[in-house]
Amino acid sequence: MNRESYNKIAEIWAEHRHSSFVSQIIVDFAEKLSLNAKVLDIGCGTGMPVAGYLASKGLLVTGIDFAEKMIEIAQSQQIPQTQFLVSDFFDFETKETFDGILAWDSFFHFPKEKQAMIYPKVARLLNSGGYLLFTHGDDDGEHTNPMMGEEFYYSAILKEDIIQLLEANGCEVIDMIKDYREKDTHRGLVVLAQKK
Numbered sequence: 556m557n558r559e560s561y562n563k564i565a566e567i568w569a570e571h572r573h574s575s576f577v578s579q580i581i582v583d584f585a586e587k588l589s590l591n592a593k594v595l596d597i598g599c600g601t602g603m604p605v606a607g608y609l610a611s612k613g614l615l616v617t618g619i620d621f622a623e624k625m626i627e628i629a630q631s632q633q634i635p636q637t638q639f640l641v642s643d644f645f646d647f648e649t650k651e652t653f654d655g656i657l658a659w660d661s662f663f664h665f666p667k668e669k670q671a672m673i674y675p676k677v678a679r680l681l682n683s684g685g686y687l688l689f690t691h692g693d694d695d696g697e698h699t700n701p702m703m704g705e706e707f708y709y710s711a712i713l714k715e716d717i718i719q720l721l722e723a724n725g726c727e728v729i730d731m732i733k734d735y736r737e738k739d740t741h742r743g744l745v746v747l748a749q750k751k
């Protein structure tokens with residue numbers, strides 16, 4: 556459902572998202588990484604403002620997203636230091652590992668039964684000492700909601716389970732903010748973790 560819905564709203568999404576601000580949390584995440592550090596942006600959407608911001612800070616960004624139209628728009632901007640690939644996170648294969656992984660507003664779209672599979676995969680893709688930053692839903696469960704005239708699926712697991720999954724996969728939670736509000740935005744949970 557989500558892939559089809561994002562393909563349908565890709566242009567309106569870009570129009571809206573490309574003029575939105577970069578969260579201070581993403582600014583702080585970028586500051587933790589050195590010049591030319593490699594970053595994986597999971598569910599990168601149309602590439603702006605997030606991947607574009609990371610690249611402007613001298614990071615090498617690989618953005619993946621399963622919605623072809625979102626990636627088409629991301630690629631069309633020819634942002635230096637970025638590559639954008641069409642891929643479902645769960646099918647994504649690479650020999651590369653990353654110094655930072657970001658999933659801004661994407662994990663909450665993953666199927667509930669696959670939520671626990673995120674963490675071993677992300678931990679494998681992350682270098683030791685590397686950072687993982689992601690947003691997450693605040694309520695255990697799943698639901699659908701309309702956005703921009705289309706229907707979207709959302710899911711989340713308990714924050715205690717996220718902590719346990721991160722630790723079981725060699726990652727330490729550095730910060731976990733519930734009900735994060737910034738300007739006119741609200742996110743149920745924002746998590747920063749580091750691979751040991």
Ligand SMILES: C[S@@+](CC[C@H](N)C(=O)[O-])C[C@H]1O[C@@H](n2cnc3c(N)ncnc32)[C@H](O)[C@@H]1O
Pocket residue numbers: 557558561572597598599600601602603604605619620621622625642643644645658659660661664665
């Ligand atoms: C709310 S948008 C966020 C986009 C971008 N991170 C941003 O901040 O503008 C969620 C994105 O996640 C992508 N997505 C959802 N499930 C995915 C999956 N299983 N694999 C890859 N991308 C996915 C959607 O296509 C969509 O572009």
